[in-house]
Amino acid sequence: MAELINDGFPFTAAQACDLALSPRQLKEGARFGTLRREFRSVYVDARVPDSRNSRLRAIQLVMPGGAVVCNETAAWLYGLDVRAPGERRSLEPALLTEHSTARVARPGVRGRQAIISSDDIDYVDGVHVTNPVRTVSDLLRRMYRPYALAAADAFAHAGLVTGEAVVEHVARLKGYRGIVQARSLAMLIEPRTESPGESWQRLRMLDAGFPPPDPQYAVIDDFGREMRIDLPYPELLIGSEYDGREFHTDGSHRELDKQRRAYLTDLYGWQWVIGTRERIFGADTSFEDELGALLGITPLARWWGYGR
Numbered sequence: 001m002a003e004l005i006n007d008g009f010p011f012t013a014a015q016a017c018d019l020a021l022s023p024r025q026l027k028e029g030a031r032f033g034t035l036r037r038e039f040r041s042v043y044v045d046a047r048v049p050d051s052r053n054s055r056l057r058a059i060q061l062v063m064p065g066g067a068v069v070c071n072e073t074a075a076w077l078y079g080l081d082v083r084a085p086g087e088r089r090s091l092e093p094a095l096l097t098e099h100s101t102a103r104v105a106r107p108g109v110r111g112r113q114a115i116i117s118s119d120d121i122d123y124v125d126g127v128h129v130t131n132p133v134r135t136v137s138d139l140l141r142r143m144y145r146p147y148a149l150a151a152a153d154a155f156a157h158a159g160l161v162t163g164e165a166v167v168e169h170v171a172r173l174k175g176y177r178g179i180v181q182a183r184s185l186a187m188l189i190e191p192r193t194e195s196p197g198e199s200w201q202r203l204r205m206l207d208a209g210f211p212p213p214d215p216q217y218a219v220i221d222d223f224g225r226e227m228r229i230d231l232p233y234p235e236l237l238i239g240s241e242y243d244g245r246e247f248h249t250d251g252s253h254r255e256l257d258k259q260r261r262a263y264l265t266d267l268y269g270w271q272w273v274i275g276t277r278e279r280i281f282g283a284d285t286s287f288e289d290e291l292g293a294l295l296g297i298t299p300l301a302r303w304w305g306y307g308r
Contacts, residue, residue, distance in 0.1 A: 152185060170183050
């Protein structure tokens with residue numbers, strides 16, 4: 001087996017010259033999978049497993065003294081990708097500094113200033129990073145509403161925060177930008193959520209004025225087989241699920257979902273309203289119109305989801 005590039009340690013584009021790698025080789029390496037681009041100007045041999053240690057080493061290469069890793073980059077260090085769908089190719093680490101200090105101003109880095117206390121910071125293997133509760137609080141304040149809830153749900157699902165802790169934290173914040181949104185969303189954090197699409201759809205249901213569904217409800221048939229339903233109302237035998245592009249574009253997945261739903265319909269009488277990105281975002285209100293008809297509730301008018 002060939003030696004790992006730079007002994008498996010991350011390196012910057014500026015350091016690539018010392019490794020006899022040209023800018024073209026960096027670009028082609030990232031394109032063809034021999035290199036993994038951690039950030040816009042930080043690379044690592046693709047054979048090195050993606051791990052927290054590898055990510056910590058990468059962030060140390062672009063992080064000046066006194067800075068704190070925050071927002072989506074903090075989530076990334078905790079093992080979660082909570083970036084908005086349109087930003088999945090964004091590889092700029094987010095760093096903050098105290099208001100009394102200079103903002104981080106480096107190419108390929110997003111810097112901001114903020115009020116932050118030592119209680120909000122964890123020190124992880126040489127890197128200062130906002131702790132999970134502070135990170136979730138910042139994401140709830142700063143992200144687009146459905147993406148913010150999906151990020152918070154992901155932290156709760158991973159066991160990194162509880163809804164109660166986040167509610168308590170944001171209740172203490174006064175005058176912060178986006179705090180009204182953060183407080184409203186903190187009350188909705190659901191650790192049973194298993195995908196961003198489920199968070200988006202559940203928020204659409206709640207904002208339509210529908211009662212909370214029962215996430216990941218398990219139906220056990222007469223043979224002891226367990227089938228989970230994303231966002232159902234079990235007492236009404238109404239099943240609501242999100243068919244996302246990541247797991248439902250393959251024909252076999254679609255067919256399995258179709259068979260499972262038909263089986264539960266034939267056996268128990270379940271009715272279904274299926275969400276997709278197109279039905280949850282944008283101007284098409286058919287999702288909540290159909291669900292509202294089954295629930296006997298007229299949905300409230302949409303007020304988010306246009307042009308995202």
